[in-house]
Amino acid sequence: MYAQRPEARPATVEVLVDGQVVRVPEGASAAAAVLLAGLPALRSTPVGGAPRLPYCMMGVCFDCLAEIDGVPNRQACMVTVAPGMRIAPQRGARVAGPRA
């Protein structure tokens, strides 16, 4: 779990993390928003179904793969938040093909 420090970085950007409204500072990544929202897991692994949260925060580990604004398999740590961004967990492998 992570705590914000509004005195240092006020939370001004509203995003949706797994449907829940979260306010985070400008410049935060989607992965940071997930950690600040307190989500227990951002994805479950395609192989064993194990829960994962972001590990490296710098684009190396790919443990933060998420569905962002409807696009699956995005590295959440490499995407900067924008107002209204929808960040959703990815359970198992991403689904290929056109989405409903």
Next chain:
Amino acid sequence: MSGHDLAIVGAGPAGIAAALEGAALGLSVLVLDEQDAPGGQVFRAVERAAGDPALAGDYATEGMALVRAFRAARGVEYRPGTTLWHIDTDTLRLSLLREGKAEEAGASRLLLATGAQERPVPIPGWTLPGVMGAGAAQILLKTAGAVPAGPVVIAGQGPLCWLIAVQMLRAGAGPVTLLETTRGSAATAALQAGGLWAGRRLLLKGLALVREARARGLRVVRKVRGLQALGEGRVEHVRWEGNTIPCGTLLLHEGVIPSTHVTRALGLEHRWDAAQLCWRPTLDGWGATSHDGIAVAGDGGGIGGWEAAVATGRLAALDAACRLGRIDTAERDRRAVPHRAALRRALALRPFLDRLYAPAPEVLAPADDSTLVCRCEEITAGQVRAAARLGATGPNQAKAYLRTGMGPCQGRMCGTTVAALIAAERGITVEQAGVLRPRAPFKPLTVGALAGLAKDDAA
């Protein structure tokens, strides 16, 4: 397609310094960076976070100055938020991804300033939610001002552990415990490396950090071995040699290693660095690689820290200007003098640090068979050892046996560990086991993005 004189990949200290030097010498410079603002990981988000008292120090002063100079530079085209996914080594054409769209860029010369990544620390339970790299937690502090809630355990070794402990404590996190894995014999070996007088400025900075950490209440346990992260669904406890403590966030750190993903994918010559226990591209004194048109600067060419990165960035830009005919070799050598001196100063303490904080053998090759080494495909150390016994001679062969290195991270996390496990099992050196050869695309892109590029080409 724009034809710049020099394309630089990475806007950290090395990339920024190279851009400033290159532009000053009249080169047209293109800087590509995956982040949305300059600074690299060390000065990540400095324009937004320099005022955070938790981050006071080099970050707020020298980091901010470097980024300001970069923003003010003329003759530099800066493309943030841009991911490099392919380089054609015949034409130096770069394939990029920006805002979901593929695009291309060209340059006469290419400088890779891709920096470092944290060395993976495969311990039992390191995939549990709540376990992260220590550097990862620092990125959260820099980009979002956030700190862990509840008890924090930093486990591992190196200067960054102390810096992060101090920054967390300044930011009000805690309690913070440092489980230091440095071995008792390391101090003696480190002292024999020397360099303490020449590196005294860095050494004093380090000692000041240790003092501040103590004053702020950091609990330190030394000579820790046998680390394990325990918990159901997330980390709840940390265990080592008979001790167990509660833990909300476990931050692992055993130093950093060069990010060689791109240089390896290009097939550039690399060598195993026995002192830093990592692969690095083979470079000359100007950062030139085994490819005529490609150079490397900064931690991507060997770990030296940000001040060394600035110096190597400037040296590489001087060499680029020389090879492009803007200055002659005498001029290049003359201008290089202060940067060579700065590089020597910045690296003076490195042999001492490399020996003091050399990771233990079990960090490179986990002893426990059930420890996951490939996070993507969930392959254990035991499975890698079994593959080695069946005939896998190195990490490239292991892919066919186990899929290690074939998941989304393309072996960025497991490559070195798999090689070390196979080497130990087969009684060969890591060098003999070989280095993982990644393939393009360096980062995933959608078929749609790729198709868009083809359409643009046809138009």
